Amino acid sequence: MSADYYETLGVPRDATPEQIKKAYRRLAMKYHPDVADTADAAEKFKEIGEAYEVLHDPNKRSMYDRGGDPMGGGFAGGPGFGFPGGGFDFTNLVDAMFGTQSSRGPRSRVRRGQDALVRLTLTLAEAAFGITKPLRVDTAVVCPRCNGNGSEGGAEPVTCGTCHGSGDVTQVQRSFLGEIRTSQPCPSCRGYGTVITNPCGECSGEGRVRSNRTINVKIPAGVASGNRVHLVSQGEVGPGGGPAGDLYVELTIAPHEVFTRNGDDLEVVVKVPMTAAALGTQVTLDTLEAERDDLDAELSTVAVDIPAGTQSGTRISIAGRGVPRLRRDGRGELGVTLLVQTPTKLDDEQRELLRQFAALRDESRPEVSADRHGKGVFGWLKETFS
Incomplete structure (x- = not known):
């Protein structure tokens, strides 16, 4: 695959499919062996067909642009005339119609x-x-x-005795059109033109x-x-x-066992006692940096201020402590969602103190009603992690 297919068709590398089709039609008419009288017309016509076959196929063109071999080491044919299984292809059709025969080369x-x-x-x-x-x-x-x-031993491959280095063999058949010459990859060397007589024992x-x-x-x-x-x-x-x-x-x-990632943000749920939520406090959290020994130790913890009267489900945002943005400056935020815990085991003294507290707040027999518009604890948690 030494030829530049874009140069062969005379189109830029960002050419549209319509530009490629127009260029192919123009060149095919110019170099058709039945029209052109130059000695290399047939060979040029085949090169144009090969270039079009690659560039008009999105998959082959993509492979070619990446430096791959879109022909898979095989031979080229013109558009719309390929036959599966290595049968009669576009090149053979040209040879049959115009009596020309040229080697594809090894x-x-x-x-x-x-x-x-x-x-x-x-x-x-x-x-x-x-x-x-x-x-x-x-x-x-x-x-x-x-x-x-x-x-083996680094010896050079020898010229194939069947195709004499051309990589092709020619078959001649007679028909009502006359002699039909078809060219196929040499079966002895598989189209390479050379044969490795003593293959490497390793590969x-x-x-x-x-x-x-x-x-x-x-x-x-x-x-x-x-x-x-x-x-x-x-x-x-x-x-x-x-x-x-x-x-x-x-x-x-x-x-992760503790943190949940949401884009560039990190989310964590922190349980706080009922009394701390009511009175307000400050807690220190281990951050994601704490898991890395190669990062600044000062970033391994963060202080979170919990205001007095904090309700369960409250989310506190800490800017710049989330995930660094990929290939961009800055970081996301650390979202701390507070889950207020109500004590489940009380001794007699604690129970009596709570009764006194309830009496002071006139909450011994509180009247409750459903919150029709509030999110509630589960609503806050669902919104936080959705």
């Missing part, structure tokens, strides 16, 4: 490798503040025995082997489940020791 043994995807689970603290983690991956690497050559001529290796993955601060880290040239090494594809690390964040 295909390279060296091709780019496939991209790879692995998954990595992080703790909430690792995802929030970033970390560099070692990751074991199982991918194809260059064969250490032949260094990607594929031959069997493939030029690559499977191997476990460890790479260090740098996780930026603020990532979330579903985010991917893109590592260039860390994927599968290609056939023949070709360039490696890319590696994508998909991240999953494990649930």
Whole structure:
């Protein structure tokens, strides 16, 4: 795949499908072997067909733009004339109609490798503040025995005796149209034009082997489940020791025992005694930073002021103590939802004091009514964590 398909059709790399179609039609009319009288018209016509086949197909075009081989090492055909199973293709049709025959040329043994995807689970603290983690991956690497050559001892492949290095073989059939010449990949060398006579015993001529290796993955601060880290040239090494594809690390964040993440905000529920909620107090909480030894120790705790008369379900917001924003400045907030606890076990003295307190507030036999508009405790909690 040495030709630039965009240059072949004379279109920019951001050309629309309509521009590609118009360029192909114009060039096909110009270089059609039945119209053009130049010696290289047939070959040029096939190059145009190959370029159009790749660029008009969104999947093949995307692969080509990423540096991959959209033809899969196979041969090219024109649009709309491909037949499955390696049968009669567009190139053969041109050869049959116009009596021309030109070689597609041998295909390279060296091709780019496939991209790879692995998954990595992080703790909430690792995802929030970033970390560099070692990751074991199982991918194809260059064969250490032949260094990607594929031959034992590094010997060069020899020219195929069947196709004489062209990578193609020609068949001639007679029909009412005359002689029909068709070209197919050589069955002896599979279109490479060369044969490895003594394949490497480690990779069997493939030029690559499977191997476990460890790479260090740098996780930026603020990532979330579903985010991917893109590592260039860390994927599968290609056939023949070709360039490696890319590696994508998909991240999953494990649930935390205390904190719940909501976007860039962290949420936590704190239980406070009834008396503390009534009188007001200040509590000290361990933050998510407390789980990391490499962070500022002063950030490992935060003081939360609880106003007197705080009701269960009240949420106190602390700015700048949530999750750092991914690739942006600033952090989310820490939301502290207070859950007021009523004592369930009282001794005689405590019970008597509560009776006196109720009497002072005229609440010995309080009248209660349903709150039609208030959220209530469960409403507050549902709103907080939804």
